[in-house]
Amino acid sequence: MFERIAELAIRRSRLVLVVAAVVVALMGAVGAGAFGKLVDGGYSDPGSESSKAETAIDDKFGGETNLVLLVSAGEGRADTPGAERAGRALTADLKKEKHLENVMSYWDTGNPGLRSKDGGEAMVAAHVKGGDSASRDNAKEILDKYTGKREGGLDIRATGSTVVGQELGTQSGVDLVVAEAIAIPLTLLLLLFVFGSAVAALLPLAIAVIAIAGSLAELSLLGGVTSISITATNLTTALGLGLAIDYALLMVSRFREQLDAGAEVPDAVRHTVATAGRTVAFSAATVAIALAALAVFPMYFLRSFAYAGVGVVVIASVGTLFVMPALLNALGHRVNSGRMPWAKRKRAAASAARKPLWGRLAGTVMRRPALTALPVLAVLLVAASPLLGINFGTADERVLPEDAESRQVSELLRTNFDGDDNSAIHVVFSQSVGTSPLDAYAKGLSGLKGVVRVESSTGTYVEGTSKPAGPAGAALARPDAQRVNVVSSLTPKSEEAESLVKAVRAAEPPAGTAPLVGGTDADLVDSKDSISSNLPLAATLVALTTFILLFLFTGSVVHPLRALVLNGISLSAALGVVTWMFQDGHLAGVFGFTPQPMDTSMTVLMFCIAFGLSMDYEVFVTSRIKELHDQGESTGRAVVNGLGHTGGIITAAAAVLSVSFFAFGTAKISFMMMFGLGTGLAILLDAVAVRGILLPAAMRLLGRSAWYAPPFLRKFHARFGLSEGGPAPAPSPSAEPAAGTSQEKDSAGV
Template sequence: MFERMAELAIRRSRLVLVVAAVIVALMGVLGAGAFGKLLGGGFDDPASPSSRARNVIDEKLGGETNLVLLVRATDGRIDAPAARRDGESLIADLKKEPDLENVVSYWDTESPDLRSEDGREALVLARVKGHDAQQQENAKGVIDDYAGTYEDTLTVKAGGSAGVSHEMGPQTEKDLVLAETIAVPLILLLLLVVFGTVVSALLPLAVALIAIVGVFAELYVVGGVTDVSIFAINLTTALGLGLGVDYALLMISRFREQLAAGASVEDAVRRTMSTAGRTVAFSAATVAAALAALMVFPQYFLRSFGYSGVGVVVIAALASLFVMPALLNVLGHRVNKGRMPWAKRARTGTPAPAPGIRTSVWGRLARTAMRRPALTALPVLAVLLLAASPLLGITFGTADERVLPEDAESREVSVSLRENFRGNDAAALRVVIDENVNRAPLASYAARLSGLDGVARVETSTGTYADGRTGPGNPALGRPTAQQLNVVSTLTPKSDAAKDLVGKVRATAPPAGTHPLVGGGDAELVDSNDSIAGRLPLAVGLIVVTTFMLLFLFTGSVVQPLRALVLNAVSLGATIGVMTWIFQDGNLSGVLGFTAQPMETSMTVLMFCVAFGLSMDYEVFVTSRIKELHDLGEDNESAVTGGLGHTGGIVSAAAALIAVSFFAFGTAEISFMQLFGLGSGLAILIDAVAVRGILVPAAMRLLGRSAWYAPGPLRRFHARFGLSEDGPVPAAQQVAAKV
């Protein structure tokens, strides 16, 4: 297969490049509209009780409040004549807005719960009309028009879910631009150091550009069919840069090596495709398999990363397997043009090592690890297990306004609601009964709910219940076919106590013959965690099975996949443990500028899948060369030391390059993107240095010949269906393979 692809690149190089240019141009036109198709949110399971409760509220009860306006008197109390006059004027204007409905305010109701305890602030609650992208656009118009100073006597700040989404979108775009501004120049500089020539350094960026443009086009198309999270863009750029550079690095390194060994340009392309091309194909398959597992989750936030992740892997691999060999064939020996002053080894065709790293160091390190496996591996394992120890205290949450900077307007609104108002209406549990309920059973149910620990009051259409007292109700909470009860608590939203209250509310006996649904932020957190926990075994099982099958097809061994899975589990445990220590426990919060909170469930799952896939990326890089030497007759020690000695510099350089693209997101203002970027970058470095450099050779030494074991039937299966290198290997190239 790879031989035929090489012949296409050799015989039709320019045609391949012209077709590729046309396709990239078309993808660029489509991709330009991607941002307009993407949405915020997506953290909830649409089939969960909380999501179903929200649907009933939207369909039968006029819609859930999603916009909270915090109105503050610039001078004095909110009840002062001037402030009251302008407040009433503000409400009149808001009620005329065609994109708003269910506008309720302190000035309408005189409810003390909508006025702050110090009397200087009041709340306006409303629902922004529309769904998905249209709702976001409507919220933007309203917030832009009313947030800020109103009539000189009032200041208005926007919060609620609409306010958070309004700020997250632009912040995501800013974070993306900043990350790319940092990552691209650093990656180019590292490529110049690694390759030592200008032409070779620019080629990987071409593959990365194709991958990124292609996935932007994919997201535009997919976003027109289903919901796609705007945060998928971040993964697209990080993975596009990283994998595009990684795959191209491997291809170019092998091509230059073959030229240095005396092969013709055509033979160098053929050998590059049958070795590095094969490695890229298998590597892409393992990464795509890990990311495809994200599609089993019902939350479109996670599914979106599956769409974009698989897309960027496939497009980066296709560009490397079709466009890159055509470029190498056209360039030939000119791939070494533009030699940099420090590239003393450029004339040999071997890429210059990364800063401070000599390729032979990895061979010597591997030899040491194989001769003293316990002495070298045990300290590394001890450090990794220590790094994983914070997992013993890990807790999970969902994204809220706290992921934004402290000076974000929607976050300031949330803080004021929590600290200055009696009970947080915006964070109330929404209990929905999707049928008609008589007044007496409804009142009895509300009274029982109001007696639960932590409940400040329960609002219904017929009355408000608190501490055994009954006050006026809110008729808007009732319809002939449905009833809504707002359970307002004094508990900190998303705390353990708040989550426990969800269970208590759901366990409270409802009116006979009814089946209430409990929604609201805390209920959504509980349901989201339960949903992800329920699908996680399936996702992990798919990753393990597909990875095992692919590595078996790649190596012909059943031991190698098991060894890879165990070492990956150790490195991932260490990575997530360190992220827990930082982001949950609050260490380095002052440096990175985030607020400590439970690990965001969806982002932790995403980081696991991405880091697992990229770890397998380097597993394939290293194992491919070890197997190549093993198949040429080398003994186990020579194959491992030779393979690592030859690929160690490439893997370390590739890891540094892709880590840069992820670490750049450490500058993000949204904290869970910091978590994702820093965690993924750290996982890559741990894998490339500790696992590939020390634990792999130590494990191979302990396994000995059994490292390549497979039962007879599976050996025959691999001989028939396993993907092997094609074509004869010229003598000069056999020598190069052993270098």
Template sequence: MFERIAELAIRRSRLVLVVAAVVVALMGALGAGAFGKLLDGGFDDPASPSSRATAVIEERFGGETNLVLLLRASEGGIDAPAAGRSGQDLVAGLKKEQGLENVVSYWDTNSPGLLSEDGREAIVLAHVTGDETEQKKNAERIIGTYSGTYQDTLTVKAGGSAGVSNDIGPQTGEDLVLAEAIAIPLTLLLLLVVFGTVVSALLPLVIALSAIAGVFAQLFVIGSFTDVSVFAINLATALGLGLGVDYALLMISRFREQLASGASVEDAVRRTMSTAGRTVAFSAATVAVALAALLVFPQYFLRSFGYSGVGVVVMSALAALFVMPALLNVLGHRVDKGRIPWVKPGRSRTREPLWGRVARTVMRRPALTGLPVLAVLLVAASPLLGVTFGTADERVLPEDAESRHVAVALRENFSGNDASALHVVIDESVDNTSLQSYASGLSGLEGVVRVEASTGVYTGGRSTATGPGNAALGRPAAQQLNVVSELTPKSDEAIELVGKVRAAAPPSGTHPLVGGADAELADSNASIGGMLPLAVGLIAVSTFLLLFLFTGSVVQPLRALVLNLISLGATAGVMTWIFQEGNLSGVLGFTAQPMETSMFVLMLVVAFGLSMDYEVFVTSRIKELHELGQDNESAVVDGLGHTGRIVSAAAALLAVSFFAFGTAQISFMQLFGLGSGLAILIDAIAVRGVLVPAAMRLLGRSAWYAPGPLRRFHARFGLSENGPAPAPEPVNSRARDTAGV
């Protein structure tokens, strides 16, 4: 297959490039509309009890509160005549707004829970209607109309989940622009350093930008048919830039190596495709398989990264396999045009001495060199022993975000937090006596401030009042109860309360559902935890099978999985130490909190996929040399000598793309960017540079072991190396000058 692609690139180079340019232009035009199709949410399992409770409340009661407006009197208290009139006018206006229902305010109910303890603030609760796309538009319009100064007597701020989404959307766009403004120039600078010439340094960017245009078009199409998270854009750009550069770097390096060995341009293209091209295809398959495991999760936030991740890997590979050989054939020796004066020219040897020396040292003393590295990685993983998990809320935003101010005020200035109440819904008829008994029992649970029901307000296990507006919680065939607590939202105690409410004896013949933010967190963790073994199993089995087909060994896949597990543990531990325990929070500007479950899983899956990328880079060259007759030690030393600089350069370039998201103002994007970048560097330096040669030395000849039946299976179906024979070593000065990386 790769020989046929090479022949196409050689014989129809310009046609391939023209078709590719047209396709990229069309994909770019289509992908420009991707942002308009993408959504901010997707963290909940639609089949969970909390999501079903939300659906019932939506159908029967007009929807849960998702918009909280915090009103503060400019002078005096909220009950002052001027502030009171303005508040009533504002509420009247809200009740007339299209796309807004269930508007509840202090002026309607006189509920003490809607008035701050100092009397300066009041809250208005409402539900923004529609699906997520419509909610986003409605919330943006309503918040834009009412937030700020109102009638010179009130200051209005928007919070709740709708307010948080309204703040996250624009911040995501700003973070993306800043990250790419940092990543692209730094990537180009590093490419100039790596290649030493302008032409060869620009080629990887062609592949990367083609892949990004392709995946943006893909997201536009998928977003037209199903829910896709806006954060998928971040992965698409970072991974597209990184993988595009990685694959191009591998192919350009092999092409220049062949030219330096005296091969003709056409033969260099053929050999590059049969070796580096094959490696790119297989590497893309392993990365795509890992990212495809995200599709098993019910949360569309995670599935979206599966869509974009698999898409960008495929696009990067296609661009590298079809566009790059055509470019190399057209350019030929001009690939080295525009040499940078301050970068040293290529050496006469085609392998990098440093990595060869490192590999030889490690293989001579594997325990002495490998054990200290292993110990450091295990220490780095130790914070995982105390890891806790949560879901995204206003704390992921900067401290000056409006919705975050509202959340802080609700926690600190109000008795109980109506906006974070648990919503218990009974989708059956209930007599008043049974409902009163149930509500009284719930109000007696530890941490509960009050329970609001259609039959009254309950505190400490008994009825205290029948407040105005409570009748709205009752329907002929359904009832809703709001369980308001004094507990910190999403804390361990709040999650325990969810369990207690669900365990409380319901009215006879009923099956209550419990919703609300804390219930959503409990259900999200349970959902992801339940699907995680399946995702891990799929990744492990598919990776094992692919690596077996690639190497013909059953030991190599096991070695790769174990070393990758160690690398991922170290990365996860460091991220827990930073983002959960709060270390470096002053430098990075985030608020320490439990690890965001979905993003934590995403980071590990992406890091695993990328580690397999470098696994294939290194193993392919070692296997190639081993098949040419070298013993295990020589194949490892020479293989790392050939690929060491490529892997380290590729890792640095890819890490830059992810580290750029460390500048984000949304903390879980910082977690994702810094964690992915760190995982790449740990894998490229500690694992590929030290642990792989140490493991290969300890395994010896058994590293390539496979039972007889599997050896015969691989001989027939495996991905064996073939194609044009390698060119001879450099024989003239011109070849030596073009060796490059």
């Protein structure tokens, strides 16, 4: 297959480039409509109890509260005649809004829980109609109309899930623009530095355009038939550019190596496709597998990254395999045009050196594997140690900067009011419930630890005592349904709040009923359960398929195990560092975030992306080592020369790719900052610590056993394995002479 691709690029390079340009134009036209089809949200498991409770409340009661207006009476009190008149007028106006349902306020219900402890502020609670994206658009219309100063001396500010989501969306857009404004210029400068010529530096951008345009077209088509998170576009941009750089750097480096060795342009293209092209195909398969594992999770936020990630990987690899060889054939020696001055000095210095830097480092490590690897391993394990105390949560207003209005209002609700109705636990019965059983059930819930009050159609309960429900209670009853609100004083999404959810679910319901328990804290409990229950399947799929692919590539059962262990160590270290920062609060003052439990979805996403990119570099190195080993070099020499050839490529690719992720360290949304810093750190740790030190040390300790496979698997690989092939390479002036058989040199070591 690779031979045919090479011949196509050589004989029909102009045709390939013309077809590619037309396809990119078509994909761009389709992809332009993606942003109108993608949606926000998708963090909840649609099959969970909390999601079913939300659906039942939407169907029976018009929806949960997702908008809270904090109304300040200025210097007076909320129950003065003037404030009361203005408050009632505000409530009446809100009830007329077509986008609002279930509007309740202190002034029309008299519920003391809706008035602040000092009496100077009151709440108006409502449900904004529509799905995640539509409700936020509708909320913006309401906020533009009602927030700020109003007649009667009222000052209105807003919070609630719709407002938090709206501010998250706005801030995400700002953060993305800032990150790209930093990453793109730095990436271009790094490309010039790494490639050393202006023409070569533009080649990754061509592949990036193909990958990003194709992925957006894919998301646009999928967005018409299923829910796709708009956040997936961020991954498309960052990963598309990063993989384009990785793959282009590998292809261009091999092509230049062949030209420098005296090969003709067609022969250089053939050898580049047969070797580097094959590596790109395997690398893309490993990255795609890691990202495809996200599809096993029921939240469409994570599934969206599976669709976007697999799409961008496949399209980037196809573009690299078909378009890049055609570009290289068309350019020929002009690929080095516009050479930078430092590139000439670098080439002269490299030719004077017997081995490249990474080859010399590998040789040092393999002579003293324990002395060099153990300190690095110890540092990585210490960095991973915070994972022993990791806790998980979901995003709320605390991920926003401190000056965000919805966050400030939410904090005021928690401190100035007796319980926050916005974060109440909702219990819904999809059938009628008798007055006496409902009274006993609500009274029992009011005695649970942390509960401030329980609201139902039969009354308001505080520590087992009750008083009439008033007008608010009527909204909690339907002929075929009942609803109970459990309001607590606990910090939302804390361990205590999660325990309260479990206690409410464990409470004995009225006979013959099966209530559903929902709310923000219940959603957190269910999301954690959903991810934890699906995580073993996802991890097994990633490990098993990665093992199979690496076995087919290397013919060894040891290489896949070694790769999985080393990648696990480096990823654990990166996750440990971000846990130390974002959960435990270290450096919070420097980066300006609020410490809180690790965001469950973003942590899983970061792990899958970082794992895939780690395997990307694993394939880069292993492919060259195996190629040299198959040519007769000992394991030791193959590792030294393999890292000598690929170490600089991997380091350069990691440096450029990490810039795209580190740029998100400027984000004001804390989970985006965590994702960017954590992924960038994981990439650098893998490229330097694992590929530069732990891999050669492991190969030295394993020796010839690194290539071990049981006899029946060796036969299987001989028949079905995918080994390097293609034309013989042109002689390289930097290659070390090989003498004797690989078995003789394996016994001699390095």
